[in-house]
Amino acid sequence: MNLSLIGLLLGVFLQSAVASAKCSAIKCGLRVPGLLEDMKVIADPPTDYEELRSFLGNVKVFLEGCGSCLQGSQLNMICDKTEDAAELLQSTIGLDKDFFNEEACRSGNFAEAIGTPAPTTNGTCGVIDKGRCAKRFPQMISDIFSVLSLPNDYEEMKDFLGTVSTFLYKCGSCMTENQLSTLCEYADDAVETLTDAVGLNSDYFDEEACKRGRFEKAVAADPSSGTSPVPAPPVTKAEPENVAIGKPTTQSSTEFGGVSSRAVDGNTSGHIKDNSITHTGRMQQNRWWQVDLLGKFEISEIILYNRSDCCSERLAGFKVSVWNKEHMVWNYLDPTPDQKPPHKTVITLPKNTIVSKVRVSIPGRDTYLSLAEVVVMGVPALESPPKNIALGKPTSQSSTGYGGPSSRAIDGNRSGNYDDNSVTHTLNDDPKQWWEVNLEERFDIVEIRVYNRVDCCSERLNGFKVTIFDGDDAVWNYKLPAGEAPYESIIAVPKKLWGSRVRITIPGPEGQFLSLAEVEVYYNESEGQGHESVIDEKVCTIANQGRCAAKIPGLLRDIGSLVAPPQDFAELKDFLGTVSAYLDQCGFCLFYRQLTPLCDQANKVVEILTDNIGLEEDYFNEEACKQGPIVIDTKPAKSFVSKAQCTKRVPEIAKDIFDLIAPPTDFVELKDFLGHVSSFFQECGNSIMPSQLSMICDSADDAAEKVAETIGLGK
Missing domain, CATH: 2.60.120.260 (Galactose-binding domain-like)
Incomplete structure (x- = not known):
């Protein structure tokens, strides 16, 4: 046989062997009808990115594995049908780019025939969003219309609003104008109905904001946080009741068996024989009686029951004061002190008066105090929502x-x-x-x-x-x-x-x-005002001077806003105690221009109180108050801070140095950091052990070097 003929036959055989190693024409040919059937029977085209990617991936795998083994007519048919299906899917999802190249497919360039669409992020209407949202739109409309029973409590209302809010945030920008308008109208109708059913006063859905695409304003919450809206639940206010009955009581003194608890025993009888009348001693001025409500209550009225078998004139000129913890918030003076009070006196308090104690007193007269009953009508005070103290500040x-x-x-x-x-x-x-x-x-x-x-x-x-x-x-x-x-x-x-x-x-x-x-x-509002300064021991550092100065407006406001001056010894004592505590902590740390108006105001009030109570002595020395002393000491003597206090502060200063989450990155922060360390050294450097001092110095030096490098300082 001719050698050239043998070579030709061998080449054909080898080419066939290579082709058969890549694919099997018989196996691939058998797969063609199934693939065409998959394309043909797509009744509901894929409408999101994952389904498009899956479809294109299946076609790509088939072509790469079998494309070179197909007959020309089979390959052309596959490429043609894939092009039609891909166009339909891309149109449904709303993609601008064609991810299938029919010409590259027909020419056998399968690597370029199929592209891979990239997903987009939330907030834009792209590959991921539009198809899925288009699928969910009819279901969302159906959910609105198919509510079999209206939500009738707060939790169900919250769930419904959460569903609407989430859908709008994820899909609102992917809908057509007509779809969005329809959804916003239907949702608004539903929310109005539900709001009425639940009994809420506010409408928690804004139809116009929804139609304009302002979805963060459409539902009264923050949809971008991923949480459901939280409208305030309807408040069914409790009926006022007597919150004083059976509570702890005290009085200035007790005589004739008239214990203070008789005024909260539920018995309003004005006859002493019924063992329901309190009775103080006589040989003292400013007799008083008090009940501790053991909690905070919103009080609407207080009812005083006077003794009626005799001596009703003893209650003439009475005073009722109400307190929230240690702060007097309102008081009431007998409007007819020259007349006998009736058996029953009803006192109406201003709205939203929060009370924890009630006191009844007879200021300025030498007489007994007797009460048949004190009824305090109120409801438990609702916890106020947390207060954002940054709102409106400089x-x-x-x-x-x-x-x-x-x-x-x-x-x-x-x-x-x-x-x-x-x-x-x-x-x-x-x-x-x-x-x-x-x-x-x-x-x-x-x-x-x-x-x-x-x-x-x-x-x-x-x-x-x-x-x-x-x-x-x-x-x-x-x-x-x-x-x-x-x-x-x-x-x-x-x-x-x-x-x-x-x-x-x-x-x-x-x-x-x-x-x-x-x-x-x-x-933290749980303890008093939540912003009372804790002044360090009597060391007038720059920081303390600032803290003391910051408290002056509040103290002057407290002095000037007294509804009615305190009129008994206990209240005068409370007032003087407040002023005294402030002056003791801060008086030496104020400038003359700060101290003068405070001393003037306090002196005027104390003079009025002293006169009302009938005391002969003035308990406030204005001149002594104004004389200070005032020393702003940026380097206080070590004796002011004890060794024990300094030792306690070592772990704190070490933690401040070691636990820097991110080093200060500007001059102001470097200054603050160095000032903090410097203040500790000045106050405690000579009071701590050498090992503690060495550790603090090493750590501070390392931190300062790092901070200086960050800021770019050469020194």
Whole structure:
């Protein structure tokens, strides 16, 4: 046989062997009808990204495995049918790009025949969203119409609003104008019906905002946080009842068996023989009786029952004062002190008067005090919602650009859309971007909430840092963990952490903007006012001077806002105690211009009180008050702080150094850090053990070097 013929036959054999190694024409040919049938029987085309990707993937696998083995007519048919199906699916999802190339398929270039569509992110209407939302739209309309029984309680109302809110946030921007209008109208009708059924006073759905695409305003909550809206549940106010009955009582003295508990025994008889009359001693002025309600109540009226078998004139000129803890909040004076009070006197209190104690007294007369019954009508005081103490307070920021002033972050509007005029904006020409709110007083801060911009650029807030300042001292900081900054960041603050300023900074890079939708600061209201300063021992540091000065307006307000002056010894004692405690803590730490108006006001009130009670001696020396002394000592003597106190503070200062979440990154923060360490050294450096001092010095030096490098200081 001719060698050339043998070579030709061998080449054909080898080519066939290679082809058969890649694919089997018989097996692939058998798969063609099934693949065509899969395309043909698609009754409901895939309408989201995952189904499109799955379909294209199946076709791609088949072509790469079998394309080279198919006959020309089979390949053309597969390419043609795939093109038709892909166009239908892409049209349904709303993609602009064609992810199947029929010509490349026919020519055998299967790698270029099929592309892979990329998913998009929430908030834009792209590959992932539109198809799924189109599928869910009819079901959402059906859910609205097919409510068999209306929600009739708060939880069901909350669930319904949550469903609507979530759908709008995820799908609102993916619907046609007609679809969106229809959904908004139907949802508004349903919400109105449900609101009436549940008995809520407010409409929690805004149809116009929904139609305009302002979905964060359409439902009265924050949909971007991923939580259901929380309308306030309807409040069925309890009927007032006698909250004094059986509660602990005291009185100035007891005679003739007339114990104080008789006035809260439920017996209103005015006859002493019925063992229901209280009785004090006579040989004293300013007799009083008091009940502790053992809790806070909203009091609507107080009813006094007088003795009626005799001696009813003894109650003439009575006074009723009500207290919230240690603060007198309202009092009532007998309008006809020259007449005998009746057996029953009804006293109406102002609305929303919160009371924990009630006191009845006879000021300025030498007589007995007897009461048949004291009825205090009220209901348990509802816990007030947490108070955002940043709202409306003074703010500042590193710079202002694009009409985004710093005050927008404390305006009460959490909207993250810049068009709603609620987002701050700095310029990008400052490498150190910051925003700050001045709380104007010291507060026991428990929580800080930071709301981010959502219409764009949310990544600008990545890695933000929150610092709390107490006066000039940075006392705590927090850094957002790695990852994208969310719309809402709720930051828990350690217990008993007092502060007067909150600052937010971003780490960079240079050329970055800082934008905030809202910053909210909450404090601990469980103990009194929640913002009473805890002044250090009598050391007038700069920080203490600031704390004392911050308390002056509140103290002057308390003095000037007395509804009626206290008229018995106990109340005078309380008033003097308040003034005395402040002067003892802060008097030496004030300037003359601060001290003078305080002494003047206090002296005027004490003179009035002394006259009302009938005391001959003036218990307040105005001149002594004004004389101070005033010493602002930035380096207090070591004797002011005990060795035990300094030893206790060592772990705290060490923790402050070691637990820096992110080192200070600007000059102000470096100054705060160094000032904090310096203050500790001045007060305690000579009082702690050498090993403790060495540890603090080493740690502070390491931290200071790191901070100086961060800021770029050469020294």
